[in-house]
Amino acid sequence: MGGSAAPLDWSPESEEGYEAARSQLKQRFAAWCAENGTKLDEDAGEAPIHYKWGYVDGHLTRWTRRDLDEVYLELHPARVIAEEEELGGVLAEARAFIAFLAETGLLDPASDEPDVLVEHLDRIEGRFRRNMADASRYSFGKRFWLAATAEDIEPDDEKAVRSFIEVFNARPRAERETVLGRTPPRRTATGRFTPPGTTPRSPRPSAGRRRRGR
Numbered sequence: 012m013g014g015s016a017a018p019l020d021w022s023p024e025s026e027e028g029y030e031a032a033r034s035q036l037k038q039r040f041a042a043w044c045a046e047n048g049t050k051l052d053e054d055a056g057e058a059p060i061h062y063k064w065g066y067v068d069g070h071l072t073r074w075t076r077r078d079l080d081e082v083y084l085e086l087h088p089a090r091v092i093a094e095e096e097e098l099g100g101v102l103a104e105a106r107a108f109i110a111f112l113a114e115t116g117l118l119d120p121a122s123d124e125p126d127v128l129v130e131h132l133d134r135i136e137g138r139f140r141r142n143m144a145d146a147s148r149y150s151f152g153k154r155f156w157l158a159a160t161a162e163d164i165e166p167d168d169e170k171a172v173r174s175f176i177e178v179f180n181a182r183p184r185a186e187r188e189t190v191l192g193r194t195p196p197r198r199t200a201t202g203r204f205t206p207p208g209t210t211p212r213s214p215r216p217s218a219g220r221r222r223r224g225r
Contacts, residue, residue, distance in 0.1 A: 021119070022070040032071055033060050036117075043111045051104050058101070059108050062086045072112055073119035076131045079105070084135060088142040089150040092157060098140055102132050 021036075023029040040056040043049070060071055062082045083105065087093075093101060106129050112118035113125035122128070142148055149157070156166065158179070164171050 021072040021117075022068075023064070024069070029064055033064070036060055036071060039115065039117075040108065040111050043115060044107065049107050051107060052100070055104055056108055058082075058087075058091070059105060070119065072117045072122075074109060074112070074122045074128055076123055076128065079128065079131055080135065083132075083139050084142050085148075087139070088145060088148040090153055091143075092153060092160070093143065095140075095144075098143055102136055102139065105132055 019032045019035055020028055021032055023032050037056045037060065044051055044055060059082060063069070063071055063074075063078065066086055067078055067081055083102070087101065091101075109118070109125050109128045109132075112122075118125060123131075159166070159172065159175050164175050166172065
Protein backbone atom coordinates (compact mmCIF):
# COMPACT_ATOMS: atom_id res chain seq x y z
CA MET A 12 0.00 0.00 0.00
CA GLY A 13 1.11 3.56 -0.58
CA GLY A 14 2.24 6.01 2.06
CA SER A 15 -1.23 7.57 2.28
CA ALA A 16 -2.53 4.29 3.74
CA ALA A 17 0.06 4.15 6.50
CA PRO A 18 -1.53 3.97 9.95
CA LEU A 19 -1.75 7.23 11.82
CA ASP A 20 -2.31 8.11 15.44
CA TRP A 21 -6.03 8.82 15.50
CA SER A 22 -5.70 10.31 18.97
CA PRO A 23 -2.98 12.91 18.35
CA GLU A 24 -1.53 15.02 21.15
CA SER A 25 0.04 17.76 19.05
CA GLU A 26 -1.13 20.24 16.45
CA GLU A 27 1.20 18.63 13.90
CA GLY A 28 -0.15 15.15 14.63
CA TYR A 29 -3.71 16.42 14.48
CA GLU A 30 -3.21 18.13 11.13
CA ALA A 31 -1.71 14.95 9.63
CA ALA A 32 -4.54 12.77 10.96
CA ARG A 33 -7.21 15.29 9.99
CA SER A 34 -5.87 15.65 6.45
CA GLN A 35 -5.67 11.92 5.83
CA LEU A 36 -9.05 11.20 7.42
CA LYS A 37 -10.76 13.88 5.31
CA GLN A 38 -9.08 12.61 2.15
CA ARG A 39 -10.25 9.07 2.85
CA PHE A 40 -13.75 10.29 3.66
CA ALA A 41 -13.94 12.28 0.42
CA ALA A 42 -12.79 9.24 -1.57
CA TRP A 43 -15.36 7.04 0.17
CA CYS A 44 -18.12 9.55 -0.58
CA ALA A 45 -17.10 9.71 -4.24
CA GLU A 46 -17.05 5.92 -4.55
CA ASN A 47 -20.56 5.41 -3.20
CA GLY A 48 -22.18 8.55 -4.56
CA THR A 49 -22.65 10.30 -1.22
CA LYS A 50 -23.02 14.02 -1.91
CA LEU A 51 -21.84 16.32 0.88
CA ASP A 52 -20.21 19.73 1.13
CA GLU A 53 -16.66 20.01 -0.17
CA ASP A 54 -15.40 20.38 3.41
CA ALA A 55 -17.20 17.22 4.57
CA GLY A 56 -15.81 15.70 7.73
CA GLU A 57 -14.34 18.90 9.13
CA ALA A 58 -16.99 19.37 11.82
CA PRO A 59 -16.93 15.94 13.50
CA ILE A 60 -13.14 15.75 13.28
CA HIS A 61 -12.56 19.27 14.56
CA TYR A 62 -14.94 19.17 17.50
CA LYS A 63 -14.02 15.63 18.54
CA TRP A 64 -10.34 16.53 18.77
CA GLY A 65 -10.58 20.03 20.12
CA TYR A 66 -13.43 19.75 22.61
CA VAL A 67 -14.24 16.13 23.47
CA ASP A 68 -11.64 13.40 24.03
CA GLY A 69 -9.34 13.94 21.06
CA HIS A 70 -9.85 10.46 19.55
CA LEU A 71 -10.97 10.99 15.96
CA THR A 72 -12.21 7.48 15.17
CA ARG A 73 -13.72 6.43 18.50
CA TRP A 74 -17.36 7.46 18.79
CA THR A 75 -20.07 6.84 21.35
CA ARG A 76 -23.61 8.11 21.74
CA ARG A 77 -22.37 10.41 24.47
CA ASP A 78 -19.82 11.89 22.04
CA LEU A 79 -22.56 12.55 19.49
CA ASP A 80 -24.65 14.27 22.16
CA GLU A 81 -21.76 16.51 23.10
CA VAL A 82 -20.83 17.44 19.54
CA TYR A 83 -24.34 17.93 18.15
CA LEU A 84 -26.47 18.87 21.15
CA GLU A 85 -23.95 21.07 22.97
CA LEU A 86 -21.04 22.22 20.82
CA HIS A 87 -22.93 22.88 17.59
CA PRO A 88 -25.67 24.96 19.25
CA ALA A 89 -23.02 26.90 21.16
CA ARG A 90 -20.56 27.54 18.36
CA VAL A 91 -21.87 26.80 14.86
CA ILE A 92 -23.81 29.29 12.75
CA ALA A 93 -26.08 27.47 10.31
CA GLU A 94 -29.31 28.30 8.53
CA GLU A 95 -32.33 26.16 9.37
CA GLU A 96 -32.30 24.59 5.93
CA GLU A 97 -28.69 23.48 6.48
CA LEU A 98 -29.36 21.51 9.68
CA GLY A 99 -30.41 18.33 7.92
CA GLY A 100 -27.10 18.34 6.11
CA VAL A 101 -25.20 18.58 9.39
CA LEU A 102 -26.60 15.30 10.63
CA ALA A 103 -26.38 13.73 7.17
CA GLU A 104 -22.65 14.42 7.32
CA ALA A 105 -22.48 12.81 10.77
CA ARG A 106 -24.31 9.68 9.58
CA ALA A 107 -22.06 9.39 6.53
CA PHE A 108 -18.94 9.87 8.64
CA ILE A 109 -19.95 7.04 10.99
CA ALA A 110 -20.75 4.80 8.02
CA PHE A 111 -17.40 5.65 6.44
CA LEU A 112 -15.47 4.78 9.60
CA ALA A 113 -17.35 1.49 9.97
CA GLU A 114 -17.08 0.38 6.34
CA THR A 115 -13.37 1.20 6.07
CA GLY A 116 -12.45 -0.50 9.33
CA LEU A 117 -11.42 2.76 10.97
CA LEU A 118 -14.11 2.85 13.66
CA ASP A 119 -12.30 2.18 16.91
CA PRO A 120 -13.34 -1.06 18.68
CA ALA A 121 -14.20 0.92 21.82
CA SER A 122 -16.92 2.76 19.89
CA ASP A 123 -20.62 2.01 20.09
CA GLU A 124 -21.88 -0.16 17.24
CA PRO A 125 -22.29 1.87 14.03
CA ASP A 126 -26.00 1.08 13.65
CA VAL A 127 -26.54 2.19 17.25
CA LEU A 128 -24.74 5.46 16.50
CA VAL A 129 -26.77 6.15 13.36
CA GLU A 130 -30.03 5.32 15.13
CA HIS A 131 -29.00 7.69 17.90
CA LEU A 132 -28.45 10.50 15.41
CA ASP A 133 -31.97 9.90 14.10
CA ARG A 134 -33.30 9.96 17.65
CA ILE A 135 -31.68 13.26 18.60
CA GLU A 136 -32.52 15.16 15.42
CA GLY A 137 -35.48 16.94 16.99
CA ARG A 138 -33.44 17.98 20.03
CA PHE A 139 -30.59 19.06 17.76
CA ARG A 140 -32.87 21.38 15.82
CA ARG A 141 -34.41 22.81 18.98
CA ASN A 142 -31.01 23.37 20.58
CA MET A 143 -29.67 25.06 17.45
CA ALA A 144 -32.58 27.52 17.66
CA ASP A 145 -32.12 28.16 21.39
CA ALA A 146 -30.27 31.47 21.74
CA SER A 147 -29.59 30.80 25.43
CA ARG A 148 -27.12 28.12 24.32
CA TYR A 149 -25.10 30.43 22.06
CA SER A 150 -21.49 31.11 23.02
CA PHE A 151 -19.97 34.58 23.23
CA GLY A 152 -18.24 34.05 19.89
CA LYS A 153 -21.39 32.88 18.14
CA ARG A 154 -23.35 35.85 19.48
CA PHE A 155 -20.66 38.23 18.25
CA TRP A 156 -20.57 36.79 14.74
CA LEU A 157 -24.34 36.69 14.47
CA ALA A 158 -24.40 40.38 15.35
CA ALA A 159 -21.70 41.07 12.76
CA THR A 160 -23.31 39.05 9.98
CA ALA A 161 -26.65 40.74 10.73
CA GLU A 162 -24.91 43.91 9.55
CA ASP A 163 -23.50 42.18 6.46
CA ILE A 164 -19.97 41.88 7.86
CA GLU A 165 -17.97 39.12 6.19
CA PRO A 166 -15.71 37.27 8.68
CA ASP A 167 -12.77 37.30 6.25
CA ASP A 168 -13.04 41.08 5.68
CA GLU A 169 -10.58 42.16 8.38
CA LYS A 170 -11.10 45.87 7.79
CA ALA A 171 -14.88 45.59 8.11
CA VAL A 172 -14.55 43.39 11.21
CA ARG A 173 -12.21 45.91 12.89
CA SER A 174 -14.60 48.72 12.07
CA PHE A 175 -17.54 46.75 13.45
CA ILE A 176 -15.63 46.09 16.68
CA GLU A 177 -14.90 49.80 17.11
CA VAL A 178 -18.53 50.74 16.56
CA PHE A 179 -19.74 47.93 18.79
CA ASN A 180 -17.41 48.90 21.63
CA ALA A 181 -18.71 52.46 21.44
CA ARG A 182 -22.23 51.30 22.24
CA PRO A 183 -23.57 51.53 25.81
CA ARG A 184 -22.49 48.66 28.00
CA ALA A 185 -26.07 47.48 28.52
CA GLU A 186 -26.55 47.27 24.77
CA ARG A 187 -23.38 45.22 24.34
CA GLU A 188 -24.47 42.87 27.11
CA THR A 189 -27.85 42.41 25.45
CA VAL A 190 -26.06 41.13 22.35
CA LEU A 191 -23.30 39.08 24.00
CA GLY A 192 -24.90 37.96 27.25
CA ARG A 193 -24.28 39.43 30.67
CA THR A 194 -21.11 37.51 31.51
CA PRO A 195 -19.31 36.65 28.28
CA PRO A 196 -15.70 35.46 28.53
CA ARG A 197 -12.76 37.67 27.60
CA ARG A 198 -14.49 40.74 29.00
CA THR A 199 -12.42 43.60 30.36
CA ALA A 200 -13.26 45.88 33.28
CA THR A 201 -14.79 48.36 30.85
CA GLY A 202 -17.01 45.77 29.23
CA ARG A 203 -15.05 45.99 26.00
CA PHE A 204 -13.80 42.81 24.42
CA THR A 205 -11.47 41.30 21.88
CA PRO A 206 -13.54 38.94 19.72
CA PRO A 207 -12.15 35.61 18.58
CA GLY A 208 -10.00 35.85 15.49
CA THR A 209 -12.06 33.26 13.66
CA THR A 210 -15.72 32.43 13.20
CA PRO A 211 -17.38 29.82 15.46
CA ARG A 212 -16.67 27.05 12.94
CA SER A 213 -12.91 27.54 12.94
CA PRO A 214 -11.19 27.72 16.37
CA ARG A 215 -8.79 24.83 16.80
CA PRO A 216 -7.19 24.82 20.26
CA SER A 217 -3.80 23.24 20.76
CA ALA A 218 -3.48 19.87 22.50
CA GLY A 219 -2.24 21.61 25.61
CA ARG A 220 -5.39 23.74 25.69
CA ARG A 221 -7.84 21.00 24.75
CA ARG A 222 -10.99 21.29 26.81
CA ARG A 223 -14.42 19.83 26.98
CA GLY A 224 -17.30 21.88 25.60
CA ARG A 225 -19.38 21.71 28.76
